[in-house]
Amino acid sequence: MMFKKLLPDWFKQYQSAWLAGDVIAGAIVTVMLIPQSLAYAMLAGLPPQAGLYASLLPIFAYALFGSSMTLAVGPVAVASLMTATALAPLASAGSVDYAALAVILSLLSGVMLFVFGLLRLGFLAYFLSHPVISGFISGSAVIIAIGQLKYIFGIQTPRGGIITTLSGLVQGLPTLNVTTTFLGCGALLFLFFARRYLATVLKQVGLSAKSADLSAKLAPMLVVIVATLIVKLGQLDQQELVSVVGSVPSGLPSLAMPTIELHDIQALWLPALLISLVGFVESVSVAQSLALKRNQRITPNKELLGIGAANIASALSGGYPVTGGFARSVVNFSAGANTPAAGVVSAIFMAIVVAVATSWFYYLPHAVLAATIIVAVIGLIDFKTLQHSWHYDRADALSLILTFFGVIFLGVEEGIVIGVVLSLAVVVWRSSRPHMAVVGRVPGTEHFRNIDRHDVELATGLIALRIDESIYFANAQVLEDKIESLVAESTGTRAVLLIMSAVNQLDSTALGMLDELEKNLQGKGISLQFAEIKGPVLDRLHTTDLGKRMHDRIFLSTHQAFQQYTSKKQA
């Protein structure tokens, strides 16, 4: 009984009608996943099997805990780049230590996400604004694409930032490997063609729109097969003509609890946190947009558990950090996946491949893997969000641009930190200059409008100010300044009425300011009054000294306050 309770809902309610869709989608995703998992492992600086292993158990773990029906979890480009960035200073890529650290990174990241999920911190997903995410992803894509060019041309470049990489590429061009360059550029050209036109071509030869779109997504597998055959038949792996994947250990990964030491945690907690944050945000936004199309819902707190469990599973089985992949999830969705059973099917297919067929990858050239990465990440570069936000909101556009260049010139981790800080700073900056309007009564009504825009009646000695923003530390001072200057500019003020209809929050800095303001105005014989305070704000205000002092000066409506002021004045 207990055990059954732990099973996910989709499993308990599974209907046989869903099976066909799940199996077909699982098979198609597998074909897409094989080249991707090898390529992203290369990008992360890990041996190819790390990518394959990361495509097995994590999918089961996500299927148990996650809430999306169609999210395809596994190695992705950005998390692979972030893994490489985090581990580069600690061990040399390809070494045993490096792979062990990748496992620890995945474990830390998984535990963090899982704990965040237990603590119901799903709202963390929303600490990055859309423009900042867009700038981050585009910047990462540029970094990744440029980093792969050395494989396309078969040249060596020194470690370092983008400038070092680019100048290394330019200096290395004279020594490029001609065979590799042919293969790499050929693969690149075909993949770009496939991305742009293959679906159209397939439709013209008679495939249905859906089949054509899906088949076009399998182009990387086709390239991988053709290139592998070319290398094998032409014996291009010999005499250093083409660098190939080589032997990949066959057999399923053995499960092992990684040993972690304190200094590993010290070195890796921040990268793990950043990978978690970015991976989670990306996952949720993919899962959300797919769920919406089918009128399903995802639960951010369950996604934290799901992605967390997937990373823990990846760590236990010799993988590295995973998350929900965009392209792969879209294919899974389009191919008709109904439940996470599709993922389970693809994991089973992958397990069969890993168990018996790793020798097929021996002749697969690195240049072709690099080409699949480049084409995949170029699709992530997003000008549309920049265009839209430039048009709609310059502060958002500026955050996007700064995050983009931060990633490119300072680094991936620095870029994401800049992005978080910018996201938050823009919010505070916006509300630090709140819109405020002195209002008067529209003659003959109970309505009050801005005196600068409307022809309204005023009551002598009463300043009525509407505040169009929550009041908190970032604008409390500005509001106080505004009121002080209104009082200073006018003579004979007897009351200041603050209209709080748009004040959704009042933090303790704001409360302190209002308290001081009330005393200060009182000292000048001016009565501070409030109107139209929202329920939740009023409830808290009533518990304070200020609320108690002012209990007979808090009005439900501006109209009431206005009436009482004028009647008292006449009295």
Added chain:
Amino acid sequence: MMFKKLLPDWFKQYQSAWLAGDVIAGAIVTVMLIPQSLAYAMLAGLPPQAGLYASLLPIFAYALFGSSMTLAVGPVAVASLMTATALAPLASAGSVDYAALAVILSLLSGVMLFVFGLLRLGFLAYFLSHPVISGFISGSAVIIAIGQLKYIFGIQTPRGGIITTLSGLVQGLPTLNVTTTFLGCGALLFLFFARRYLATVLKQVGLSAKSADLSAKLAPMLVVIVATLIVKLGQLDQQELVSVVGSVPSGLPSLAMPTIELHDIQALWLPALLISLVGFVESVSVAQSLALKRNQRITPNKELLGIGAANIASALSGGYPVTGGFARSVVNFSAGANTPAAGVVSAIFMAIVVAVATSWFYYLPHAVLAATIIVAVIGLIDFKTLQHSWHYDRADALSLILTFFGVIFLGVEEGIVIGVVLSLAVVVWRSSRPHMAVVGRVPGTEHFRNIDRHDVELATGLIALRIDESIYFANAQVLEDKIESLVAESTGTRAVLLIMSAVNQLDSTALGMLDELEKNLQGKGISLQFAEIKGPVLDRLHTTDLGKRMHDRIFLSTHQAFQQYTSKKQA
């Protein structure tokens, strides 16, 4: 003519009636400033003259650019602690290099503030919430007080965090210097007594309340004089009985432009930024609260220029980072200062002291300076804000507590960074769970109220949702979830009406969400509608695709939207 334009307003409008107040306040502040500047230089790890120099030119510079009439600028406790923290890893306290780095720190900080002022970034002052500032100041005060105990007992403690310092103190107690301990504890006891009771005692012997309060503030000077006489007459400076200030170079500081190298900037820009931020925030809040009492105004952008210029002046004259001091400004204000001329008077008195009287400080014991520091900073520890915010707003109280412990256990710089991040995170966290209410019409009126709280009419198939928060990246998803779940829960929905009366901002993440939501609802045959959008939000919405698509579904009032829906339905 040009020159006259540059002069500050207070100077051009100076009235002879103000002079008496300014001279008296200037003299009293000088008496307070002498022991403070020597003590804070010691706290900063600098030779005594650095503190004296920092009390000369910066005051003139502030008088030229600042906007407060009564702020007293000079060395303060928190900035001195932050200086020591920033320089400790770079040079050994007391060395020539150390003093040179302090000058560079002051220059960087001054240039940053001045540039921020030119860019009109005064709103930066508001990036720290009041509880976070309170936690930061209290934490710094604890660190400072504990750090001074070694001087009181005349023992050596190892460098390090608070744990190291405390265990060093306990281990060192058996070797304490008895003479020093007598002097230090005597000074401490007298200063605590003076702080608590001296004003009361003086009032009882016949002084006016104001004179008694002011005289009590001069207790540190009295202790300094008495202790200096005791040491001199008892020759306690010999045989290592008591550690004294020793010879202080006499004569005014020579002006010099410090030489800065790139690696100095790399090492010091962040501490300089943090010192600037904290110093500016403290200054503005002191200046603001004093200005309010006299119905004057201060301008944050001018304060940036004023404090910036003061720090540049401090750097040019061999000082270290300065800012507006709390206690000193209050004394200046209470003693009757009318304009920054009071500061100029005190700077002139200080200059005379520096020019001719530094030999008086030879016998001044370090233990007594430490006692003045301890008593001063203990006054900064603030339980009241914690109490209030605990009562009013737990999130604020938690930020205060975390910042406090962050400063104490992780360090001053770490503490302030934690504080800034917490301040911002609390804002985002609060608005990430916006209050939303499904509303219906109060029968027979045009008013709409929460269906959970009021007995209201609904229109079949219309979901009217009032959103009591700005919509932006931190809550856009939550809102979308809410709407999706409302639609999923009810059948036969034909329209969703969002009432935006409290939506003050709509960022591009929110716009993207609404755009997607509109398309998605449309796909289900549900019409998305808006009502009561604020002017500035509507103006921007009109420029977007979404605004154009929805132009006939945006209503001025909820009532209008309701009427149109019901009339269309009947049609």
